[in-house]
Amino acid sequence: MNHENLTLHTDKYQINMMYAHWKNGTHNKRRVFEVFYRKNPFGGGYAIHAGLERVLQYLDQLHFDESDLAFLREQEENYDEAFLDELKDWKFNGTVRAVREGTIVFPNEPLIQIEARIFENQLIETAILNFTNYQTLIATKANRIKQVAPHDTLLEFGTRRAQEASAALWGARAAIIGGFHATSNMLAGKMFGIPTKGTHAHAFVQDSSNELDAFKAYAKALPDHVTLLVDTYDTLKSGVPNAIIVGKLLEEQGKTLKGIRLDSGDLAYLSKEARKMLDAAGLNYVKIVASNDLDEYTIHNLKSQGARIDIWGVGTKLITAEDSPSLGGVYKVVAKQENGEWEPTIKISGNPEKVSTPCRKKLYRIVNRRTGRAEADYLTDYDEVLDVNKTLKLFDPVHTYLQKVVTDFEAVELLELVYDQGHRVHKPLTLDEIKNYNEQQQSIFWEEYLRNLNPEKYPVDISQKLWDTRMQLIAKYSGK
Ligand SMILES: Nc1ncnc2c1ncn2[C@@H]1O[C@H](COP(=O)(O)OP(=O)(O)OP(=O)(O)O)[C@@H](O)[C@H]1O
Ligand SMILES: O=P(O)(O)OC[C@H]1O[C@H](OP(=O)(O)OP(=O)(O)O)[C@H](O)[C@@H]1O
Ligand SMILES: O=C(O)c1cccnc1
Numbered sequence: 001m002n003h004e005n006l007t008l009h010t011d012k013y014q015i016n017m018m019y020a021h022w023k024n025g026t027h028n029k030r031r032v033f034e035v036f037y038r039k040n041p042f043g044g045g046y047a048i049h050a051g052l053e054r055v056l057q058y059l060d061q062l063h064f065d066e067s068d069l070a071f072l073r074e075q076e077e078n079y080d081e082a083f084l085d086e087l088k089d090w091k092f093n094g095t096v097r098a099v100r101e102g103t104i105v106f107p108n109e110p111l112i113q114i115e116a117r118i119f120e121n122q123l124i125e126t127a128i129l130n131f132t133n134y135q136t137l138i139a140t141k142a143n144r145i146k147q148v149a150p151h152d153t154l155l156e157f158g159t160r161r162a163q164e165a166s167a168a169l170w171g172a173r174a175a176i177i178g179g180f181h182a183t184s185n186m187l188a189g190k191m192f193g194i195p196t197k198g199t200h201a202h203a204f205v206q207d208s209s210n211e212l213d214a215f216k217a218y219a220k221a222l223p224d225h226v227t228l229l230v231d232t233y234d235t236l237k238s239g240v241p242n243a244i245i246v247g248k249l250l251e252e253q254g255k256t257l258k259g260i261r262l263d264s265g266d267l268a269y270l271s272k273e274a275r276k277m278l279d280a281a282g283l284n285y286v287k288i289v290a291s292n293d294l295d296e297y298t299i300h301n302l303k304s305q306g307a308r309i310d311i312w313g314v315g316t317k318l319i320t321a322e323d324s325p326s327l328g329g330v331y332k333v334v335a336k337q338e339n340g341e342w343e344p345t346i347k348i349s350g351n352p353e354k355v356s357t358p359c360r361k362k363l364y365r366i367v368n369r370r371t372g373r374a375e376a377d378y379l380t381d382y383d384e385v386l387d388v389n390k391t392l393k394l395f396d397p398v399h400t401y402l403q404k405v406v407t408d409f410e411a412v413e414l415l416e417l418v419y420d421q422g423h424r425v426h427k428p429l430t431l432d433e434i435k436n437y438n439e440q441q442q443s444i445f446w447e448e449y450l451r452n453l454n455p456e457k458y459p460v461d462i463s464q465k466l467w468d469t470r471m472q473l474i475a476k477y478s479g480k
Contacts, residue, residue, distance in 0.1 A: 007062050008071065010126040015072065015079075017122045022083050027119035030337040032360040034110035035132055037329040038353065041140055041321070045455025046445075048143050048438060049103045049111050050174040051135030055128050056424055062092045062124070094120055096419035099363070101429070102139075102177050102438035103414060104445065106460045109363050109377055111136075111329070113415055125331040133327040134167060135174040141296075141321050142178025143438075144452050145314060148300040153311040155197050156183040157291060158319025171319045176431050177438060184313075192431060199261045199289065199313075205232040212242040219246050219257075226250065227259035227289060230274070235265060240274045244281045259287040259311065267292065268305035275308035287311055295322070296452060335360045346473040352398050357462055358469050364411040366392065367444060374444050375406050376459035377414075384465055386411050394461045397470075404459075 021027035040047060064072075064087040072079055072087075094116025105111055112128065114121055145154060156175040162168035172188035182195040189196035200218055208214035211233060219226045228246065230239025240260065247257035260278070262270050267290045278286050290302070291313035299312055316322065334356065335342050344358030360382040366375045376394050380386055388411050396402035418426035429437075448456040462470075 005061065005063070005065060005068070006058055006127060007064055007123075008068050009058075009130070010123055012075075014122045014126060016076075018119050019076075019079055019083055021118055021122075022086060023080070028117050030115060031118045031121050031333050032113060032115045032335040032342075033121050033125070033331050034114075034334050034361070035112040035128060035329055035331050036108055036110050037133075037136075037327055038107050039328060040107060041137055041324040041327050042144060042452075043324070044140065044144060044452060045449050045458060046104050046106055046140070047136050047327070048139035048178050049099050049105045049132075049136055050101050050139035050177045051132040051170070052098050052101045052112070052418070053173075053428055054131040054135065054170055055098075055112065056096075056418060056426060056428075058127055058131065059092045059094075059096070059124070059419060060424060062090075064088060064090065090120075091422060092120055092124070092419075093117070093422035094419065095417070095421055097415040098418050098426075099414045100416065100434070100437060102434040102441065104438070104441045104450070105136075106377060106458050108357065108460050109379065110361055110415060113360065115360070121333075129329055129331055131170070133329040135170055135177075136329065137321045137324070137327040138171045138174035138319065139178040140327075141318050141324075142175040142180050144178075144296045145294075145299060145312070145318065146179030147450070147452055148296045148303065149312055152309070153182075153287075154180040155289075155311060155313045156180045156185070156318060157313040157315035159185045159188075159315075161316040162319040168319065173431070175318060177434050179435070179438065180314075194431060199227040199259070200229055202229060202232045202263075205229065211238055212245060215242050215246045216249070219250060223250065223253065223255045226255075226257050227261055227287075228257070229261045229263060231262055231264045231270075235262060235270050236273050236277070240277050243286075244277065244283060247278075247281070247283045247286060257283060257286050259289050261289040261291065261313070262309075263290075263292050267309065268302050268307040271302075271308040272306060289313055291315065293317060300452075332356050334358055344469050344473065346470065346477065348474060348477055355470070355474065357397070357466055358473055359466055361415075361466070362386075363414045365414055365444075366394075366406055367410045367412060368406065369408045369410055372444060373446055374449075374458075375404075375409065376461050378411070378461050378463065379466055380463040381465050381469070384463055393464075394459060395467075396459065397462045397467060400467075402459075 069084045094114050096114050098112040156172050159168040169188045172183040172185045173192045182197040205211050205214040215228050228243045243260045250257050271288050287310040289311040290309045294314045295317040346358045347356040361379045364378045366378050368375050391407045394404050449458040
């Protein structure tokens with residue numbers, strides 16, 4: 001999966017534009033594009049950036065091989081042979097800055113910024129959005145689930161319902177970035193070093209003439225990792241009692257039953273009853289795993305009912321981001337180089353929220369030194385110098401009367417150089433590093449910005465210079 005050639009994983013219109021630029025001699029002009037999204041998914045207040053590793057692997061492998069060129073030749077008779085020749089030896093030569101995976105991010109801030117020839121910038125838009133939108137969505141969903149069960153173990157079980165293999169694999173990784181602990185997908189475990197976990201299915205019990213024999217056979221085979229699915233016939237009348245028998249047999253062998261899994265029925269009631277039965281049998285160390293169409297809402301609700309569940313297996317609703325199945329991340333040009341000079345560009349819309357913010361930007365997280373909490377994110381032009389020793393006046397870019405002044409702050413720059421003129425300069429972070437970084441990030445935000453339900457809007461503000469440039473360009477293009 002890592003080594004497939006994804007160069008043609010793009011929309012045809014990108015190659016048409018590359019061709020039109022090449023034909024008109026404009027293909028070498030340098031442009032800056034930025035990836036950002038406009039609206040938080042799941043009705044929440046933030047997203048967790050994920051997908052960058054996939055983006056970097058993709059940029060590394062980009063090349064048109066002979067079969068790609070033959071396909072282009074066959075698909076479009078207008079493409080000149082000389083254009084295909086130009087593609088033959090091409091490699092991505094751009095410079096990329098990006099926020100780290102695991103960063104808590106907000107609408108309208110650049111997550112990835114690419115400076116390259118227009119020729120290359122066009123080709124890569126589709127794939128970059130494809131990877132970033134999906135993985136960011138899943139990491140965010142996972143993080144919402146983590147919020148309601150911060151001290152429990154979270155298992156990603158979604159592969160069978162994922163929108164095909166890449167989604168299952170990279171989705172499993174994104175779930176870990178968002179705070180999950182393990183996946184059931186063995187290939188994801190192998191590819192990304194994610195811990196793998198598994199219990200067994202109803203089929204294993206149905207295959208035996210009775211449940212107890214099935215449990216014994218399973219425990220004999222995997223004595224160090226026994227978690228028994230107890231709901232095939234009757235959870236409290238046979239599943240849990242049989243699991244207790246096996247738990248006792250394991251104790252005699254110096255082993256322990258690790259868990260039981262509930263997969264149907266009233267999970268609150270069944271978990272409380274099962275807990276009592278296990279405890280009464282001296283098996284208070286046995287964990288209770290639950291699965292069955294779970295998400296942050298059901299888990300939150302089950303907890304409020306006092307459910308005694310230690311481990312949550314979450315599949316369908318996580319891996320498909322069921323209640324918010326797409327993130328609307330976009331890729332927009334913000335600056336262009338003409339005769340050696342960079343010029344800002346704008347996209348105007350009747351909807352003020354959709355007017356783009358021109359200029360290649362720097363993205364700062366403004367952290368109050370006294371409270372240690374993030375006050376706002378702040379965008380400046382790339383050339384601006386932000387003096388942390390002065391007071392900083394922040395104002396909302398659309399509702400400009402919303403203002404605040406910050407003093408004694410730290411400005412953490414979030415966009416890091418990851419690709420420099422065609423060379424990856426970003427060492428892949430381990431998933432543990434990404435997870436730790438995400439957890440550290442969570443601690444600097446006031447809870448009201450991150451809560452799942454009706455969060456407060458976190459300020460993402462722009463500098464006076466960016467605001468002025470934006471207004472000048474609006475005036476210029478609207479003829480005022
Ligand atoms: N105590 C509870 N409070 C709220 N929701 C619950 C509770 N117990 C289970 N649920 C959820 O209710 C839904 C029950 O779904 P459904 O009726 O399809 O399952 P079931 O009949 O128990 O089992 P099966 O999967 O075999 O059909 C699941 O999403 C489950 O997570
Ligand atoms: O419910 P999810 O969050 O997707 O978690 C994964 C589900 O996959 C398995 O069952 P499967 O869905 O194959 O069959 P079932 O619905 O009959 O249990 C497992 O028993 C879980 O219920
Ligand atoms: O290990 C499990 O229990 C499991 C794995 C995938 C899907 N459902 C359950």
